[in-house]
Amino acid sequence: MxxxxxxxxxxxxxxxxxxxxxxxxxxxxxxxxxxxxxxxxxxxxxxxxxxxxxxxxxxxxxxxxxxxxxxxxxxxxxxxxxxxxxxxxxxxxxxxxxxxxxxxxxxxxxxxxxxxxxxxxxxxxxxxxxxxxxxxxxxxxxxxxxxxxxxxxxxPESQMQAATVVCASGIAFWMRLIRATTQAAIQLGFDAKEAQELAMFTSEGAANLLITNGNHPEEEIDRVTTPKGCTIEGLNEMEHKGLSSSLIQGMVASFNKINNIKKEQI
Ligand SMILES: NC(=O)C1=CN([C@@H]2O[C@H](COP(=O)(O)OP(=O)(O)OC[C@H]3O[C@@H](n4cnc5c(N)ncnc54)[C@H](O)[C@@H]3O)[C@@H](O)[C@H]2O)C=CC1
Ligand SMILES: O=C(O)[C@@H]1CCC=N1
Incomplete structure (x- = not known):
């Protein structure tokens, strides 16, 4: 080509x-x-x-x-x-x-x-x-x-703006999530290099479970959350602090910005 x-x-x-x-x-x-x-x-x-x-x-x-x-x-x-x-x-x-x-x-x-x-x-x-x-x-x-x-x-072209946010900007959003989990891993005792290694390969594993198995994320979450265990404790605390909500609001803000990009740059 x-x-x-x-x-x-x-x-x-x-x-x-x-x-x-x-x-x-x-x-x-x-x-x-x-x-x-x-x-x-x-x-x-x-x-x-x-x-x-x-x-x-x-x-x-x-x-x-x-x-x-x-x-x-x-x-x-x-x-x-x-x-x-x-x-x-x-x-x-x-x-x-x-x-x-x-x-x-x-x-x-x-x-x-x-x-x-x-x-x-x-x-x-x-x-x-x-x-x-x-x-x-x-x-x-x-x-x-x-x-x-x-x-x-x-x-359809009508979905291209949403695709820009989810897929193109999405790389930056996922990087922030990986960085945040890296920071947490350091606080929990790993050195910075190891912390990033754990965060990167764990996120890769999570994505690959969905790609390979075709499951809904909650099905995979159910397999990890032992009753009264540490996973559900962490997940619920994240939701109390607005994890899903802030991600959704951020992506909607990103989506709304696209309408103004061309006007602002001229
Ligand atoms: N950066 C990203 O991850 C993504 C960017 N996009 C889109 O891709 C486009 C480029 O984005 P970036 O790479 O981030 O911007 P950028 O500013 O890094 O790259 C644009 C390049 O175009 C060159 N350029 C400007 N006028 C030119 C001309 N007349 N002839 C030849 N080259 C010229 C600039 O020198 C610059 O190197 C944007 O429209 C953006 O919306 C889409 C998806 C992902
Ligand atoms: O931030 C931007 O406007 C461009 C489009 C998606 C990724 N980079």
Whole structure:
């Protein structure tokens, strides 16, 4: 696959690492306004670093956009004359809707929105996908890319904002939970390195139980909570302090913020 990433910042670099590590490219063009920040990608024969978005578009079939929302419209206007029927366009831009993209470059283009997360760098992204009518004809290309780098789910565009919070921002939310459990483990007597090891692998085990068994979390919780035991004591104290409620309220606040992102950045 000949892929370009337009805007190789935090997410773009994560996608590039995933693509390179998983041998998912024939050629990869990475663009950034200042390519000094891309030194880690030097030395790969099939990876090209450039400030020239037009070159990257012309040399590639699949164009992944990973710029901040305020920069996207200008880039679409600039590349429009260079788009051909070969191009599949994949936008990871938060809050930028397919009709807005179509308005800039036309409804006849293959347009897909993808919402991956930074775990794509290690082949573990939960990525949600949707497309315009034309893009449905190429959605299997996006599924092939993102399934190789984790797990994908096709959803209606109306759910993309929620997917951004749950999956993309979700990495940050889970990191906080892992950090908090690490802090607790230190307080309970482990050194910092061991504490993080315990927190990381326990959270991985919890997720894998659900992925493998397909159970509801409460079923797995029931297996852990010995009557009158220490687990239920801890769980109930967490709920008295509002654990579930604060997570839900935080995610709803994150969801509401997306509506204002584009307006605020202009
Ligand atoms: N960071 C994340 O975990 C996720 C981000 N997103 C979305 O991905 C997009 C990028 O987010 P981040 O990577 O966090 O931002 P970032 O600021 O780290 O990366 C954006 C990159 O685009 C480059 N850029 C700006 N204008 C450019 C231009 N004209 N040509 C080429 N490159 C240009 C910047 O130099 C920067 O390196 C945003 O729209 C965000 O909503 C979506 C899912 C997850
Ligand atoms: O924080 C943000 O706005 C972007 C979108 C989801 C993850 N990072």
């Amino acid at each position: 000949k892929i370009a990433i337009i805007g190789t910042g935090n997410l773009g670099k994560s996608i590039a690492k995933g693509l390179i590590t998983n041998n998912a490219i024939t050629s990869l063009y990475l663009t950034k306004r200042n390519i000094e920040g891309l030194a880690e990608f030097e030395g790969y024969t099939n990876v090209h670093l450039t400030t020239d978005n037009l070159l990257a578009v012309q040399k590639s079939d699949i164009i992944i956009f990973a710029v901040q929302p305020a920069h996207f419209e200008g880039i679409l206007k600039m590349i429009k004359p260079y788009l051909t029927e070969k191009h599949v366009l994949i936008s990871t831009i938060t809050g930028f809707l397919i009709p807005q993209i179509e308005q800039e470059i036309g409804e006849d283009k293959f347009i897909i929105r993808a919402m991956p997360n930074t775990a794509i760098a290690v082949g573990k992204s939960m990525t949600c996908l949707c497309s315009n009518t034309q893009g449905e004809k190429r959605i299997q290309i996006a599924e092939a890319i993102f399934n190789r780098l984790g797990h994908s789910l096709s959803i």
